[in-house]
Amino acid sequence: MKRILLSLTCVMVASTGFAQQALSWDKAPLASPVVNADNTVTFNIVAPEAQKVEITGDFLPVEKVKTSHGVQEITGVEQLKKNEKGVWSYTSSALSPELYTYNLIVDGVKITDPLNVSAVRDIASMFNIFMIGGGVKGLYQVKNVPHGTVAKVWYNSPTAGLTRRMTVYTPAGYETSGTKRYPVLYLLHGIGGDENAWSELGRATQILDNLIAEGKAEPMIVVMTNGNISQEAAPGETSEGFKTPTMMLPKTMDGNFETAFPDVIKFVEHTYRVQSDKNHRAIAGLSMGGFHSLYISINNPDTFGYVGLFSAAVDKQQSGGVISVYENRNQKIDKLFSKSPKLFWIGIGSTDFLYQSNVDLRKYLDSKHYKYTYMETEGGHIWRNWRIYLSEFVQKLFK
Amino acid sequence: MKRILLSLTCVMVASTGFAQQALSWDKAPLASPVVNADNTVTFNIVAPEAQKVEITGDFLPVEKVKTSHGVQEITGVEQLKKNEKGVWSYTSSALSPELYTYNLIVDGVKITDPLNVSAVRDIASMFNIFMIGGGVKGLYQVKNVPHGTVAKVWYNSPTAGLTRRMTVYTPAGYETSGTKRYPVLYLLHGIGGDENAWSELGRATQILDNLIAEGKAEPMIVVMTNGNISQEAAPGETSEGFKTPTMMLPKTMDGNFETAFPDVIKFVEHTYRVQSDKNHRAIAGLSMGGFHSLYISINNPDTFGYVGLFSAAVDKQQSGGVISVYENRNQKIDKLFSKSPKLFWIGIGSTDFLYQSNVDLRKYLDSKHYKYTYMETEGGHIWRNWRIYLSEFVQKLFK
Known part of the structure; x- marks a missing residue:
């Protein structure tokens, strides 16, 4: 029996070409990364032939x-050191609780860590992730709490002329809660992202599961759309096959996404048991998604009771397209506030390149004595901030 | 305006550390892999410093x-050639329609292709995928057909003492089909896999979408469980954090999964609109999942009208555990056939290391004149075969 099982293991491994790793599992396998007791992290790679x-x-x-575009922040690079067995290693300083990302660079080629299968895509690149302490306040961790369902769902968008994919989070108990209706947060990604961004790098699922379990957020449905209106779905999930993604697709910030957004709401309210009134609808997004959230909400002032702008672009970006979406921004903001939104929430990092445009937006709001909530964090235009903003924002919804 | 947009692009890119790729997007970017018109495939990597x-x-x-375990098939290795710009390339021979997997090896380190973000995990390794001609009969491709929903769902398994994750495919139209009830296929993965295996490497979603759209398969719910009963969910999706997966977890083939399987059925039939009778339940799996399917079905002869064994292990594997599950196999098979199953389906590759044990099983079935369907393909214990078996099997269900 044992012989058969061993064969089963060996052949399966050989058939996918990874016999080497499998055999090393019998010994104490080399791991990477290793989070040490003091929250330093050691990275290892077997590369005896590398220079x-x-x-x-x-x-x-x-x-x-x-640079010609002003001061930019470039991620640091450190050297690994090789031991006599050809294993290269690097140990970081002690790290704060957070979700971190990294790549290794072998003889000049940026790669994912061969010993770490926790890898995610952002735009056109793959990188690895690891976590210290379950992330900020432990919210990014899968915990032993009731879990919501995360579904990849296709909807028809007549305005876009496409069938499109979205990610829908329904909170724990949704499927068996009979006729109960739920509020909805529409949660939008940034440039280069897609319908997978918030559930992968954004840890939206874990954040919602954990905050709902702690009683800090209301059970809600979260709809994560694809903001590239010319695209059916994330790269590799479309009828175009496994295409390499690009940073910015046509029509992405030219008013077409905003114009087609009612198709999303219509689908969601037809498909799920939702509370379909303004005070049970929220919209928020990061960067380009904040831009989309701003213009969708002010062009539809009776639709959303809650608006969240996370490191948002707030000024018109592209020329052409559906120009009317971006016209008369401040008058539209006046209209939105005349209807007493429950929450207008702005979050941005102190070194974000969009900081000044958000200062200008706040100046306008202040000049009109409009009530809004503002959160400023350290750092720039990064996922670390967006996860924090989501965690803060969802605690204020539907209460 | 253009200046702002450019900044938005640059800062987002710099913040994630991928400025180099982004800048190259302005020129004609290097791609990999490139499927050429004659179905040869060219792979490229920028690695001027590599040896x-x-x-x-x-x-x-x-x-x-x-080897000491008999003849094994080892995947081939080819050299890439460097040009004057430091770009290494290799062009394959013309390939048949199929989904293929590969890794690059840079100075001895096996990596995923930095220019290809289509990467999947199998067991403890990541590799890249590409496709020729939409796969076999075009079934593995996302097409412009109505798409089902693919959900990651958690269920409680009192028998396992865990809350566990599964993947559930509901066919297009399920959400809005009122009181309509659907048949269910339980689809199980192999050793080292998890609840993601069939929807990722198995292309189960695309196969079902396409066959249902062509009218060749009945609309059905497909439930893809995690067969490692000591595990909550796929690596990285559990409360244990981002752990490196291992090939074989405790209790995986010792009767505990089979014993806990009624928890899955109970959850599915409570949560989804399903037809909950034998002739509307099917169970199938690959390798270890075929083993699970065999023993679950013969221990519950009134539960499944359709059974599929794809390159299945058919003999007891581990010692200990819930021994009764594997006792008296042939008598239990007699019992199953005494209840006239609609379909007993066996598929295996001619060079599969489990071939002989499947010959022996078929000899037993033949000796009893039990009716079954048999499909033999070329090759061994590989995903290529399992996708074909799934495509064939689902066309025979619930008709």
């Missing part, structure tokens, strides 16, 4: 460099 | 090697 191995990641100090 | 770059993948001829 140089480096690591880059958002846990390393950023370097500020001047 | 050697190789490729390994299931599109290359396998090499047969003798």
Whole structure:
């Protein structure tokens, strides 16, 4: 019997070409990354033939460099050191609770860590993730709490002329809660992202599961759309096959997404048991998604009771397209506030390149004595901030 | 305006550390892999500092090697060639329609292709995928057809003492079909896999969408469980955090999964609108999942009208555990056939290491004149075969 089982293991492994790793499982296998007791982290890679191995990641100090577009923050790079067995290693300083991302660089080629299968895509690149302490306040961790369902759902958008994919989070108990109706948060991603962004790098699922379990957020449905209106779905999930993604697709910030957004609401309210009134609808997004959230909400002032702008672009970006969406922004903001929204929430990092445009927006709101909530964090235009903003924002919804 | 947008692009890119790729998007970017018009495929990697770059993948001829466990098939390896710009390339021979997997090897380190974000995990390794011609009969491709919903759902298993994750496919139209009830296929993965295996490497979603759209398969719910009964969910999706997966977890083939399986059925029939009788329940699986399917069905002869064994292990594997599950196999098979199952389906590759044990099983069935359907394909214990078996099997269900 044991012989058969061993064969089963060996052949399955050989058939996918990874016999080497499998055999090493019998010994104490080399792991990477290893989170040490003091919250330093050790990275390892077996590369006896490599000349140089480096690591880059958002846990390393950023370097500020001047470019023609102003000061930019460049992720740091550190060297790994090789031991006599050809294993290269690097140990970080002690890290704060957070979700971190990194890549290794072997002889100049940026790669994902071969020993770490926790890898995610952001725009056109893959990188690895690891976590210290379950992330900020432990909210990014899968815990032993009731879990919501995360579904990839297709909806018809007549306005876009496409069938499109979205990610829908329904809270724990939704399926068996009979006729109960739920409020809805529409949660939008940034440039280069898609319908997978918030559930993967954004940890939206874990944040919602945990805050609902703690009684800090209301059970709600979260609808994560794809903001690239010319695209059916995330790269590899479309009828175009496994295409390499690009940063910015046509029509992404030219008013077409905003114009087609009612198709999303219509589908959601037809498909799910939702509370379909303004005070049970929220919209929020990061960067481009904040931009979309702003313009969708002010163009539809009776639709959303809650608006969240996370490191949002707030000024018109592209020329052409559905120009009317971006016209008369401030008058539209006046209209929105004349209808007493429950919450208008702005979050931004102190070094974000969009900081000044958000200062200007707040100045306008202040000049009109409009009530809004403002959160300023350290750092720039990064996922670390967006996860924090989501965690704060959802605690204020539907109460 | 353009200046702001450019900044938005640059800062977002810099913040995630991928400025280099972004800048290259302005020119004609280097891609990999490139499927050429004649179905040869060119792989490219920028690695001016590397000494050697190789490729390994299931599109290359396998090499047969003798080991202490018998003849094994080892995936081939080919060299890439460097040009004057430091770009290494390799072009394959013309390939048949199929989904293929590969890794690059840079100075001895097996990596995923930095230019290809289509990467999937199998057991403890990541590799890239690409497709020729939409796969076999075009079934593995996302097409412009109505799409089902794919949900990650958690269920309580009192028998296992865990809350566990599964993948549930509901066919297009399920959400809005009122009181309509659907048949269910329980679809089980192999050793080292989890609840993501069939929807990722197995292309189960695309196969079902396409066959249902063509009228060749009945609309059905497909429930893809996690067969590692000591595990809550796929690696990285559990309360244990981002752990490195291992090939074989405790209790995986010792009767505990089979014993806990009624918890799955109970949850599904409580949560979804299903037809809950034998002739509207099917169970099938690959390798270990075929083993599970066999023993679950014969221990519950009134539960499943359709049974599919894809490259299945059919003999007891581990010692200990819930021994009764594996006792008296042939008498239990007699009992199953005494109840006239609608379909007993066996598929295996001609070089599969489990071939002989399937011959022996068929001999037993033949000796009793039990009716079953048999499909033999080329090749061994590989996903290529399992996708074909699924495509064939689901066309025979619930008709």
